[in-house]
Structure formats: structure tokens, C-alpha cells
Amino acid sequence: MTESVRSRLKAMLGVFAVLTGLIVVRLISLQFGKDVEHFRDIYESETGYLVTVTPPRGRIYDRSGELLATNDVKYALGISPDFVTDPEGLAKILSSLLGRPFEDMHALIQQETPEKYVIIQRPVSAEIGEKLLAMQRDPVGPNLGGLIVEPMQTRVYPGGTLASHVVGFVGLDNQGYAGIEDFYNDILAGRPVVGFKPVVPFDVALNPAPDVGADLYLTIDRDIQSLAEQTLAGAVKRYGAEGGEIIIMEPKTGRILALAVNPAFDPNNYVTDPNAFEPNPAVSAQFEPGSTFKVLTMAAALQSGVVTPETTYQDTGYIEVGGVGIRNWNGAAWGTQDMTGLLQHSLNVGTAWVSTQMGPKTFYDYMTAFGIGQVTNIDLSGEASGRLKRPGDSDWYESDLGTNAFGQGVATTPIQLLTAISAIANGGAMMQPHLLERVVDGDVIHTTQPQVLGRPISADVAATLNNMLAVSVEREANGALLPGYRIAGKTGTAQIPIPGGYDFQKTIASFVGWGPVDDPRFIVLIKFDRPSASIWGSDTAAPTFGELVKRLVVLMDIPPDDVRRQLAAQTAGQ
Template sequence: MTAAPEAARSAAPQAMSEPHSTTMEIIQKRELWRFWMIVFVFGVLTGLVALALFVHQLLQWGEGPPAGLPHQGESPRGSIVDRHGELLAADRYFYEVTTTPSYFEDDEQRQLVASALQDLAGIPAQQTFDQLRAYPDNLFLRLAARISLEAGHRILAEQKRLMEEPGIHPLLYINLTPTPQRYYPEQRLGAHLLGIMAMLKETTWRRGLYGLEGFYESYLRQRDGVGLTSKTTTPAASLPAEVRRYLPSVAGRDLILTIDRNVQWIAEEELARALELYKAKAGTIIVMAPKTGEILAMANAPTFDPNAFTEYDPAALQNPAVSAQYEPGSVFKIITAAAALDSGVVTPTQKLTDTGSIAVGQRVILNSDRAGHGQVDMTEALARSLNVITAQWALLMGQRQFYQYVERFGFGNVTEIDLAGEVYGLIKKPGTQDWSLSDLGTNSFGQGLAVTPIQMANAVASIANGGKLMRPYVVQARVLDGQVQVTEPTVLGTTVRPEIAKELTEILVRVVEQGNQAAGVAGYRIAGKSGTAQIPTKEGYTEDDTIVTFVGYAPADDPKFVILVKLERPDPSISRWAGYTAAPTFAQVARRLFYYYNIPPDDIRLGANNLE
């Protein structure tokens, strides 16, 4: 779901701590320029939503072109495999059955061919007869969109036999055209990542929508597909044998993903278990490699089978990991803490006074427990998830510097991930009409702004990567005509200095040990934090409905993976807090990844003497 970040300020309680019209005149003031820029951005976002709805209206779920309309056949499409060569999407071939109705002289010939097609291919005779009579003067008629190769071979064999007999049998007026159909052998696995193939009105062939199918539509199709974008390639023969098992495809333009099928399976299995255990309505798990930006898994639930997507609500086909924006809650305190340390307004051990409340603008900010905690340093503030201290960090930085860091971490912009449908999120900034000083306070702990799961995961990954913000990506390599173009990791920018990233990592390790113990895995130092966010509505924030998130990385000294877990609306009678829902789900995924990647416990991997 997409959670709007707006709610009436006066009606909104404190966030839970843990747990773009052009003008006729030249705009002279910078504040007005910023205002119109925001209006423009809102217009773009609204346009994207309208476009998505328009596309939904155009979709012809499962239908082909009209039977009597001549059309260009489906273009073969490249295959998609995971990083180990496991087949995730490919073409299966069938025969399309067409004819020229004007060749048939009378109903006797129509009935003769109708009966033959029923006997040979199981196409209902009455259906064929009725179609031939409905379009008697047409030069083109599609009798069957798809029959099996075996049935097509029977028709071809019978036509070959009839050609040796005198006269022209009406079955010889039947044409068979090999036609590809997209097939997803893993069914629901990675469905939102892969996307779908669908027919749009006024078009004569299916095209890719959503996910990889949508983003790489112009590359994957054999007919008029684009080529490689770099001259730096290597021979396909240099790929490991296991990766080449299903390559090249008939189309000869294939994708090798960063996705690991096994990690994807783990993420989807643990997500399904979490939804059942905590009675959550939906969820997302992202696993990525922080040093490169590679996406190892991206799971969403509820999911769907792309082989039978017409059976699902069209709104469920979009990828929530990149297209659903929500208020992140206290996980955003990681970003505020990083900015405060890097800007130098606080140090890790510097203590600030928590009186239990603080006035920022027109808002009085409270901690979730409505209590004050006295003198606390950054570790305790994050472990206890104190809104009052976090707001103080933002005030010490000031609005200009705080929002510079928010932008530096990639919020309010797309991550440039190679998946269709990514949205920008929503960040209000000083100088815009709807921003006030109180937003500085609430934004510091993840309220009143909106992010996407991929933005949140990638921002925290930059800390795990020594302050380097990477472009997340899903396609490891493109294969075309025997050549391979490998995707090179791309640094988008620097969020904090390396030494600050290291200091914050140590703090986040202690946060897990002291405040988010449920996210821990025995024998491993894990850095991370939870966040519980109330859901904004027109009337204000909901009391019991929450979105819970945990994001972390491990091993803390040399991170191999970042995991983000997001659950929507867990049952409050079980727990509405991230520390008791998203955190243990994180631990389950991390535990299985340590085993899968054969990462020994820290005392074995580092040696007991090297541990602090």
C-alpha cells in the first residue's frame, strides 16, 4: 500500500519511537521558485498515478487482438535467469491457427475444415464454422490463438498428406505460425520483480509491464529490440557453465540477474511466515549487497502468479518495494543520527537532556513512553528510540543542513534501480508552502515524510558501505549475440565520511544488543534498528494500525548483506511494535543467510582475540 504522509498536524499524535501551473511573471524569490518546483514534482507524481490507472484501463487481461484483425505475431523474447543460471522467465512455443475466409466457397468447405481442426487439434468445430461464416470476405481470420506443438504437428502432417491428393482440400487454407508465450517456471517466486506480459488496447502484441519485463521491454524483444549500451563486452562463452544452461534463448537477448533464487526463496518463505504469525496484511523483505548495490532478493506479499495474473487485482501487480511509499518511523533515526555525527553537532558519547518533551514550532514532541530519561548519549537515545533527543539533533543541525543530508541519502528521489514503476517518495522542505518548523522535528524520527522500502534499505546500505551510496540494481549482465555486458556497480554519492559510518555501525550494534535483542543472532554482531509508524489518514494517525520496519546489516565489521523487513498492520492483539514483529523476522532471515553463505560466527571468523 502507499501511505500518504499528510495528516492534520493538530490531530496527529506523536510518532511511535520504537517500537509542482506556470506563472506569467518571472519568479524572483528563491522561496517561490522552490514552491513551484514542489508543485511540479507533485504534478509528476500525480501524472504517474494517473498513467498507472490509465494503463490498468487499457489492459486486456489475457485477450489477444480481435479475431478478424490482421496483426503482427508475437516477437520472441529473451530469457531471464538468476545469478546461478536458474530459469525465471522464458518463452514457450505454440502454434497460432489462421486462415483466409474468402478462400472458402461454401458452408460445406467450412464444415469440412471445422471438423478436421476439431479432430486434429481439439478446436471446437462449431466455433470454427461460426467464425468462418461471420467473416466470409476477410483476408485474415485467427481461428485459435494457441494450440500445442503436438496438435500443430498433426495438422502439418495431415496437410502434407492432402497435398499429395488431387484437388485442394480446405484444410490447406489453414496457416500455422509458431508463437511464443511467456512462461514463468517458478510461478509466484519473484513475481513482482519479474513483472508480466499483457495486451494493451490498440496494440497487436503483448508487451512487458512492471518489474524487469517492463523496464527491459525494449531490450528483451527480438523484433526491433535495442542493443547493448557499452562497447566493453566479453564473450558469452566466458560465463560459468551453470549460468549458460538456458542461454542463449531463441531471441538471443537475455538477462542474468543479481537475484539468487535460493535467497529469494528464503525471503519469501520468511515473509509468508511473518504474515501468518503476526496476522499482518502485507509485507516486503529486501536483501542487498551493500558494497555493490546488488539486489539479492526482493519479496512482497501478497504475491501473484504471473502465468495467471488475470486472476488478480491489477493493483496487486505493482512492486511495493519500489512503488509503495510510507512513513518509515523510527528507522529514520539512523539517518538523523548519521547526519548529526557527520555534521559534527554531536559526538557518539555526548549527552543531551531528555525531559520527555520538546516544543518544535507549533508541535510538542513526546517520547512514546511519555517519559523523560535524563542525560543520554546517542547509543541510549537510539536503543530507547527517543523522539525528544532525535529532534534535538535535527535542531542542532538546523533545517538547511538536515534536509541536505536527507537528500544526500537519496530520499525524495529515485534510487535508479532497474525496475519499472519506481516512485520518488515525498519530502517536504523549507521554503515550500506546506512546510513548517515542526516538520523538522517530526521528520527527524520518520514522521511526516514518505519513503519507499528500496530507498530506506539503500540509505542504510550506504552506512554499511563506509558512506558510499550505491545505485541498486537487479540485472547483473545482458547477453546479446554471443556477447556479455556486465553491469558495473555505480556510486551515486557519499552520505557520510567513512569514520562516521564506522562509529555509527558500532552504535547500531549496541542498539541491537540493548534495544532490539529480538533481531540478534547468537555469535554475530548485527547493526540495525527498528521502527514502528502509525498510519496517517485524513482524520489523523491511527491508534492501533501500524507499519513496522527493521533494517540492519551483518556481519557488522564486514557487511555481506543488508536486510529490510517491513510488515503492514500486524494484529495489535499480538503486537503492533517492530521490536516484536519485524525484528525477529529479520533475525530469521539473517540466521538462514549466515548458514547459506557459510559465514562462521564472529569468534571463529575473526579470532577470539580480535573481538572487543
């Protein structure tokens, strides 16, 4: 080998070595340099796509495990205009399945648009979606090129209108908009995740795992709820009311067994149902409670020692408080009355007299202790606080002490009034009203524990007042009675405030009752808005209560009082 060949070889070797070195340097820079993200993005865009995985929404059950809300499948129909090969055929099939005019469908498919995806309709029923998918899979089926049929999760409510104001509804964006669906949306919806989904089998990975929504078990009993709704619907119709509510609660625990609102709505068709977007009046409607409020006034008077059941006063049919004259509901004078008679005849004059005996500070302190003018924090969205004016407020007058005592000039919500009065049924303890029984999140179960909201009165006072109210029901509100069971309760007929005064033609009729008195298992509030058949709670709400509890004791397996005592004696003897 000559020297020149050798030197040429050396030169070539050098050139190759330099080139190799450059390649190595470039490789290292590509692997670890500042452009790593750029090249990774290019790789990922070519070999996969970003996908948002939305977890299935948690289901809602009643306390017995019956489904109140669950998930179903519907489909979203769309087209990729660039890939539609037979617009006429596609328009014909879609118009026949969707029931839309062929011309509209054809125009939609043929429209000039830069979009890669055009929505045809969403949602469509599972039947239509599955029919179209079957056509697409059929090798000899019609030409559906360009049609995109995508499954989408939707919410369904098997009971239809049942408990609609409790459960609420969910929009197409998977967001709860009323009731439990709204209040516990974060728990039910879970958390969607965005992840990279490779399409190359070699790189395949498990789908991104979202935080799945938890299932909720409510305190609602489906059968009791149905009973309440049927009873309410019948009564509203019978008494010509504009609407109404029934709330059934366990006074010992605060569990809401039923919360019926009329008119209800169908959460499966919330778009077309105007009632779906109305707030839940059971927690948001503020009204002057009227005579049911006398229970609280009497409780405060008994607890403060101002009166006893035997205390009497002379009812002249008129009393002036703060310069304002107050009369009884019938304008009559009832003569000498004790406190039980006052409740039995629902005397405004006597109640105003009692409040003046207490004085404003004592009276309002007790009303505050009962939670009047405050939200109960029930687990439903949109709860209103009501209004309790107090001395010192710019719009409080001395006369308010007299009118507030019998439930005028004070605003409460149905759930607030029921919670306050439940303290009397439950030995003085006011329980936190709640709808959530437990959360089942995979293997983890969170159970709601009953909580005492307050103890505005003692057990002795509660027992005394229980007895007084049971007597007054037996003597006056016969319609609310249930043979075999001792029931306590109070009717209410409240005038409705309007600008400049009160509407004397329309009322809010109500009844709050509970039983059995010696072992209360339920407390029920019934309220009718502007009943036309009769303005009085004793004529409308009280009989409705009697009709309701007749079935309620069966559903709750509550034996008549004498049977229950016999059974208790037998159990004790065993």
C-alpha cells in the same frame, strides 16, 4: 530479282527495322524508365511476400545462470473461411480440443465474413497445436481444410511467482509491462525486420536477419529470492499483514540479491491475476518510514559534530518543536539518555532534540545527501521519489524538523530507505542499487560496475554508528539477533497518514539490519503493511529478520564471526 521485288524487300526491311527499334526502345524504357518500381512491385507480389521477422526475446537469468524467464512455443489457431471444406468436422475437433461448446465453434467457423482469416484462439498450448499439426500432416487424418495452425513465441517464467515483481511479464505483443521485462524491453526484444521472402527457389535468399535480443543476467540469487519470498509469505500470514516487502542487498556493491513482494503474482497467467497490474511497492510505494529514519538523523548529527555517542540529554517524555508537541512511542519519560540509549529505546523526543540541535539547514542537507526525496534510479520501472519537505516549501512548517527526525511527515520508498541506510553499513559510501549484473549480446558482454551514489558520512562516523546500532539490537531487538554473528539494525513503527491526520490503529512495521557488522555482506529491509498481530516493528519485522538471516548466512556461505576470524588468521598465516 526485279526492281519491284527489291524495293518491296527494302520496304519490308525498313518496317522490320522500325519495329525492332520500337521494341528495343520499349525494353530500355521498361528496364530503366520511370515505371521500374511499378513493374518491380508486380514481380515481387507474384514471386514472394513481405514477412516480418521478430527475433526471439532475450532470456533472463539469475546471477548463477538459472533461468528466470525464457521463450516457449504456443500456437495461434485461425481459419480461412473460403477454404473450410468440412465445417462440422472441424468444429467438432476444435471444440473437443479447446473445451469450447460445439455450437459456438461451428458458428464461428460458419460465420459470413469478408475476412480471409478469422482467429479461433490464440494462444493455445503447444500440446494442442502439435496435435492439430500432426492431424494435418496425416494423409488419412480428419479433414482440417481451412484451419491455420501457426507457431507463436510466448514468454514463460519457469519459477512461476518467483521474483515476479522483479522480472515482470510480457504481453502478446512482445512488449514488457513490468519489472525488468519493461525496463530493459529494448535490449530484450531486439528489433524486428521486415523483408521480402521470395517463394521462387531460383530467387531464394536467406531470411532477413533481425537484431536479436540480448540475454540479461541479474544480481538476483534464485535461492535467496526464494528464501525471502517464503519467509515473507509466512510472516505476512503469521502477523496478519496486508502485504509486505523484503529487499536484500550487498551494501558494498549495491547488488540486489532478492526483492520479494507479497502478494506476488504469476507472470505466466498475468491476464487473470489482478496483482500483475499493481505497481511494484518496493520501488513505488511511498510511506512514512518511522523510527528506522532515526538512523539517518543520528548519522547526520554525528557527522556534523552536534553530538557524540556519549552526548546525553534529559528525556522528559515531551518536547515541543515549532509549536507542536512530540512524545515518545510509549508516552513515557526516559530520563538521562545517551545517543546509544536514544537509538536503543527509539526515543522520539531525543531524536527531535537532536534535529533541533542541528538546525533545519544541516538536517535537510544531510537528508538530501542520503537521497531522501529522490529516486535511486534502480533499474525497475515505476520508481517513486518520495517526499522530503524543505524550509521554503509552502507546506513545510518548523514542526516538521522535529517530526521528520523520527521518520514522520517524510515519505520514502523501501529501496530509497535501504539505499540511504546502506551508507552506514558500507563505511559511509552509498552504492547505486541495481538488478542488472551483465548483458550478454552474442559474443559481447557488458558487465555492470558498482557505482558510488554518494558519501554522506565518513567511514569513522559510519563505524561509530554501526557499533551503536549493534548494541541497541543486542539490548532491545533480541528477535533480530543471530547467534554467532554481530548484527546491526533498527526497528521502525510508523503511523499511516490518512486525510485529516494519522490512523492510530494501523502501522507500517519495519526493520533494517545488516551483518556481519565488521564485514557487512548483506543489508535487509523488511516491511509489513498494517500487521494485525502486533503493530510494532520489534514484534514483527525484527523476528522475521532473525528468521531470514539464519538461512541467509548459509546460502551466502558466511561463517560465524569467530570462525571467520580464525579462518582469516589461518589464511594470513599461510
